[in-house]
Amino acid sequence: MQRSLPAALAIAFGLFLLFVAIPAGVKTPMHVQPGSLGPADLPRYLAVMLICAGAILLAESVLGNSTDSGQATAMSWRRAGLLAGKLLVFIIALNVLGMVPAIFCFVLLMLWGSPDHSLPKRLAIATLFAATIYVVFVELGNTPLPLGLFEQR
Amino acid sequence: MEHWLSVLSLVGDWRVLLFLPLGVVLGAVVGAIPGLTVTMAVSILLPFTLFLDPLPGLVLLLGIYKGGLFGGSISAILLNVPGTPAAACTMLDGYPLARQGRAGEAIDVALWASFLGDLLSVLALILFAGVLATIGLRFGPVELFALILFSLTVIAAVSTSGLARGLIGGILGLIAGTVGLDLVYGTERFTFGSPNLLDGIAFMPLLIGLFALPDIFLYYARGGVLVHTKPIATFSNLRIGPKVLRSLLPTIGKGSTIGIMLGAIPGIGATTATFVSYAEARRTAPDRAKFGSGALSGVAAAESANSGTGAATLIPLLALGIPGDIVTAMLLGAFYFHGLAPGPLLFQNDLDLVHGLYLTLLISSAIVFLVGRYMTVHLQRISEIPLDLMYPIVISLTAVGAFALSNALFDVYVMLAAGVLGLAFKLMRIPAAAFLIGFVLSPLLEDNMRRVLLISRGDVGAFFDSWIALGFYATTLGVVVTIVARALQGGGKRGSAGQL
Numbered sequence: 196m197q198r199s200l201p202a203a204l205a206i207a208f209g210l211f212l213l214f215v216a217i218p219a220g221v222k223t224p225m226h227v228q229p230g231s232l233g234p235a236d237l238p239r240y241l242a243v244m245l246i247c248a249g250a251i252l253l254a255e256s257v258l259g260n261s262t263d264s265g266q267a268t269a270m271s272w273r274r275a276g277l278l279a280g281k282l283l284v285f286i287i288a289l290n291v292l293g294m295v296p297a298i299f300c301f302v303l304l305m306l307w308g309s310p311d312h313s314l315p316k317r318l319a320i321a322t323l324f325a326a327t328i329y330v331v332f333v334e335l336g337n338t339p340l341p342l343g344l345f346e347q348r
Numbered sequence: 349m350e351h352w353l354s355v356l357s358l359v360g361d362w363r364v365l366l367f368l369p370l371g372v373v374l375g376a377v378v379g380a381i382p383g384l385t386v387t388m389a390v391s392i393l394l395p396f397t398l399f400l401d402p403l404p405g406l407v408l409l410l411g412i413y414k415g416g417l418f419g420g421s422i423s424a425i426l427l428n429v430p431g432t433p434a435a436a437c438t439m440l441d442g443y444p445l446a447r448q449g450r451a452g453e454a455i456d457v458a459l460w461a462s463f464l465g466d467l468l469s470v471l472a473l474i475l476f477a478g479v480l481a482t483i484g485l486r487f488g489p490v491e492l493f494a495l496i497l498f499s500l501t502v503i504a505a506v507s508t509s510g511l512a513r514g515l516i517g518g519i520l521g522l523i524a525g526t527v528g529l530d531l532v533y534g535t536e537r538f539t540f541g542s543p544n545l546l547d548g549i550a551f552m553p554l555l556i557g558l559f560a561l562p563d564i565f566l567y568y569a570r571g572g573v574l575v576h577t578k579p580i581a582t583f584s585n586l587r588i589g590p591k592v593l594r595s596l597l598p599t600i601g602k603g604s605t606i607g608i609m610l611g612a613i614p615g616i617g618a619t620t621a622t623f624v625s626y627a628e629a630r631r632t633a634p635d636r637a638k639f640g641s642g643a644l645s646g647v648a649a650a651e652s653a654n655s656g657t658g659a660a661t662l663i664p665l666l667a668l669g670i671p672g673d674i675v676t677a678m679l680l681g682a683f684y685f686h687g688l689a690p691g692p693l694l695f696q697n698d699l700d701l702v703h704g705l706y707l708t709l710l711i712s713s714a715i716v717f718l719v720g721r722y723m724t725v726h727l728q729r730i731s732e733i734p735l736d737l738m739y740p741i742v743i744s745l746t747a748v749g750a751f752a753l754s755n756a757l758f759d760v761y762v763m764l765a766a767g768v769l770g771l772a773f774k775l776m777r778i779p780a781a782a783f784l785i786g787f788v789l790s791p792l793l794e795d796n797m798r799r800v801l802l803i804s805r806g807d808v809g810a811f812f813d814s815w816i817a818l819g820f821y822a823t824t825l826g827v828v829v830t831i832v833a834r835a836l837q838g839g840g841k842r843g844s845a846g847q848l
């Protein structure tokens with residue numbers, strides 16, 4: 196399963212491109228120079244090649260002659276979910292609070308589970324880093340970092 | 349004379365003189381910290397360098413690259429953890445030497461080998477890039493199409509994950525490169541009504557996400573598996589004498605040559621070069637009996653080949669506009685951002701910049717040596733900074749960098765999405781480098797394909813109407829046949845692996 200998953204996904208994505216994404220997502224012009232390459236042609240060729248490459252990989256995994264030497268990198272889905280949650284909070288905070296406060300919250304959140312850092316240390320690191328970003332990019336670099344809610348005032 | 353004065357004024361710019369050593373130090377620090385990679389550092393800093401003039405920006409990135417090539421050896425020797433994939437071979441003999449209390453000698457050999465390998469590599473770049481660019485001037489759309497096809501196939505073929513996975517990565521990159529307005533007809537492709545995608549998927553956020561984030565995501569998803577090791581050996585001031593250095597010179601020369609030759613071929617990379625060089629030294633070096641248990645030649649062979657690839661990877665980039673590995677693909681993006689197009693015309697239109705680049709590369713070789721000579725003790729201490737402290741800061745910096753390029757939050761989302769894609773690639777062992785190079789070369793491939801078909805009025809035979817193109821096709825076919833035959837013979841046994 197581990198070996199055939201990328202193959203199956205490649206084939207599925209190739210078919211999706213061929214029958215859904217290219218017809219729906221590529222606008223064909225009124226006139227294409229005869230013998231030339233239309234806007235949908237290269238994506239179509241590539242989709243076919245993707246299906247072929249997927250099929251080769253599938254054949255390799257089925258025949259057991261795969262060049263796949265290593266184990267897929269093990270990871271905990273619970274921890275991955277937790278990380279995705281933290282990143283989601285970061286994205287929401289970016290829109291709501293703006294870049295600098297979002298960075299403060301994100302750094303604090305990421306350091307939360309770490310047993311090596313006490314709460315004052317975590318707060319100090321997050322504050323220091325967010326303040327550095329503000330000084331370097333907003334004050335010195337004049338980069339208009341998003342201000343979120345504060346922008347409306 | 350006027351030309352060289354102009355070159356000197358470019359190189360004498362205070363920003364060049366500041367960023368060059370800064371880049372080398374930064375690269376050495378990053379290379380020395382297991383868990384941080386040179387590609388990660390380059391991708392994080394790339395957006396910030398785009399606000400600089402071309403040369404200062406490029407030398408900062410090149411400094412990181414070159415410093416990182418050496419820095420990886422420090423943790424390999426002292427911690428038994430390679431700071432970069434290419435330093436894996438250095439570990440085989442460097443760590444046993446450190447255990448014998450000879451860490452200082454091992455690092456000194458690594459330093460000399462890196463310095464000489466790097467110097468020879470820069471000289472090779474100076475000698476061959478111009479010649480190759482002159483040949484490249486004769487390339488028309490047919491030859492360029494064949495060259496792009498050759499590069500993509502080699503990159504896919506030598507990936508550690510096998511040919512099929514490499515192809516999937518490359519094809520996905522080519523498909524991603526078609527997003528946006530069609531260059532000739534002006535119609536939309538895969539934008540689905542989003543104005544943010546009219547110019548295509550932004551290169552920098554994609555790059556940052558793809559190469560800076562997946563390792564960090566994986567670290568957290570594994571629950572911080574990469575535990576920091578305390579150094580088993582501390583750096584001592586023991587250094588090798590001139591006699592030992594002289595005895596190592598043939599190994600260093602051979603390793604550098606292997607590094608230069610393999611580095612100049614798109615897709616091969618430093619890791620393969622180090623393994624080939626190590627295997628060669630194991631066969632021929634005077635202390636070959638000690639290999640694996642602490643041979644100075646082992647360290648010298650690996651490090652000289654590793655650094656030998658450094659400037660050599662720039663040969664196809666500068667001369668033909670073809671990136672050979674991840675870092676040169678990133679540099680290609682930086683060139684484009686500054687309105688410069690690497691390739692034969694760069695040598696005609698921006699020769700000052702090219703020569704300025706050569707000069708700074710030569711200077712950086714000396715800086716790498718000085719940094720290694722006097723800063724190793726500090727680099728060793730820095731390598732002990734915990735990753736759980738560093739990674740949140742790195743993620744935040746990538747977000748700021750992605751935003752700062754076009755002041756658009758959309759780019760931050762693209763970067764995070766690219767990070768997730770990179771993680772998926774990692775889990776499915778699809779080489780992200782093949783994806784990136786496919787993405788970069790996609791518009792070039794389509795443009796040249798279109799030109800050939802337009803000129804020949806749709807005659808597909810025109811793709812074979814050139815001896816140079818036929819040569820590229822034959823080499824491409826040869827590479828594919830060799831890889832497939834080896835896979836069939838070995839029954840899945842992998843050969844020496846490339847870094848891609």
